[in-house]
Amino acid sequence: MIEDRYLANVNYFSRYCKADDDRFEIQEKINNLKILLLGLGGGGSNILTLLAGLGPKMIRMVDYDRVEASNLGRQLLYREADIGEKKTVVAKRAINEMNSNINVETVDKKIIDVNDVVELTEGIDIIVCAIDEPPFLIHRIVNEAIVKVGLPCVFGASQVSRGRVYTVIPQKTGCFDCMNLNFSKNDPKFVEQFVGFRNIQFAPPSIAYGAGIFQLTASIVDELIRVVTRYAEPKSLGTQYEINYEDGNSFTHKTWPRFESECPTCGKGDVSQWEIFQYYQEKK
Numbered sequence: 463m464i465e466d467r468y469l470a471n472v473n474y475f476s477r478y479c480k481a482d483d484d485r486f487e488i489q490e491k492i493n494n495l496k497i498l499l500l501g502l503g504g505g506g507s508n509i510l511t512l513l514a515g516l517g518p519k520m521i522r523m524v525d526y527d528r529v530e531a532s533n534l535g536r537q538l539l540y541r542e543a544d545i546g547e548k549k550t551v552v553a554k555r556a557i558n559e560m561n562s563n564i565n566v567e568t569v570d571k572k573i574i575d576v577n578d579v580v581e582l583t584e585g586i587d588i589i590v591c592a593i594d595e596p597p598f599l600i601h602r603i604v605n606e607a608i609v610k611v612g613l614p615c616v617f618g619a620s621q622v623s624r625g626r627v628y629t630v631i632p633q634k635t636g637c638f639d640c641m642n643l644n645f646s647k648n649d650p651k652f653v654e655q656f657v658g659f660r661n662i663q664f665a666p667p668s669i670a671y672g673a674g675i676f677q678l679t680a681s682i683v684d685e686l687i688r689v690v691t692r693y694a695e696p697k698s699l700g701t702q703y704e705i706n707y708e709d710g711n712s713f714t715h716k717t718w719p720r721f722e723s724e725c726p727t728c729g730k731g732d733v734s735q736w737e738i739f740q741y742y743q744e745k746k
Contacts (some may be wrong), residue, residue, distance in 0.1 A: 464486050464493075465700065467561075468517055471489050475691075475693050478693045483689050490693045492518055493517050493518065494519050494542075495518040495520075495588070496587045497518050497521050497588055497590065498520055498586045499522070499524065499589075499590050500591050500604065501592035501593035502524075502529070502539075502549040502550065502571060503594075504536045504537055505527070505618050505620065505675065505680050507533075508538065508539070508676060509618075510553055511560070512683040514557050516687065517561055517563055517564060518520045520564065520565040520567065520585075521566055522564075522582060523552050523569070524568075524571055524582060525570070526570055526572040527548075527549050528548055529548075531591050536674055541641060546657065551686040553566075554568050571746065574596070574624075575601055575604075576607045576610070579608075580607050580611055583608075583611045583613055588686060589608060589614070589616070589678065590615070590682060592618055592682070593615070594619065604617070605638035613632070614630065614632070614689055615629065616628075616685050617638075620674070620678055623706065623708050624707065625675075625677070625696075625704070626702045626705075627698045628641075628700075628703065629685060629699050633728065635720060636720040636728075637670055638717045638726065639725050640718055640728065640729075641718045643721050643725060643736060643738075644718075644719065647681070650685055653737050653741075656738060673707070674707035678705060678707075681697075681703065681705060685697060697714055699717075699718070701716065701717040701720075
């Protein structure tokens with residue numbers, strides 16, 4: 463029996479159903495979903511709020527940080543009274559108040575290697591990666607972990623006025639390292655430009671506009687639901703779906719292939735054969 467709180471969702475998804483389809487099936491799939499959410503910052507906290515309205519069975523959320531005053535302009539899950547508290551503690555309390563049907567698990571931890579992610583995946587159906595530290599390296603870490611355990615992951619990233627979403631389904635789409643190989647093969651300046659960005663010593667302040675972040679996080683959550691339920695075709699399978707916050711336009715980049723014989727992570731390739739990967743390491 464679908465609860466009243468989800469009936470508006472059911473009515474929306476019904477638009478995509480055929481006449482003889484069970485109109486409740488999509489919401490039922492969501493209600494049985496177990497999600498691993500990595501990060502409770504600008505992206506993750508707003509993703510969590512949207513998930514509360516959808517009602518998955520379980521959310522396991524991971525973060526190590528505390529709420530700061532500087533978070534409040536874009537991380538609207540948190541309140542002034544929460545400053546100084548652990549984000550995991552505040553987030554669990556908030557979600558329990560929003561939707562007590564959701565089983566909320568918290569892990570107070572900073573992700574630093576592949577095993578950190580693998581250990582969090584037991585019983586999980588899909589992962590959302592909303593963390594950006596260590597810079598550059600974290601998506602490789604999460605990518606390797608999801609390939610090991612065979613779980614899909616929706617990744618999100620924001621860069622001032624633009625946001626990007628991409629999804630990896632191990633053995634079905636190209637992975638994050640396949641994307642790096644694709645750029646290495648097709649853009650002669652890719653490695654040089656990556657190294658330039660990687661070696662910049664200046665650490666810019668956080669540049670994030672709440673309304674822009676909401677555009678990105680809404681797309682991430684919708685993509686997650688598309689991947690799991692197929693109520694509509696996903697937009698970011700093995701490709702980057704990009705949103706321009708300034709004019710509201712969005713477009714999908716060219717899909718990158720899976721390089722089964724060359725990728726060192728989802729294929730049979732040798733990491734030492736590709737220059738780009740030597741630059742994916744945490745700066746000391």
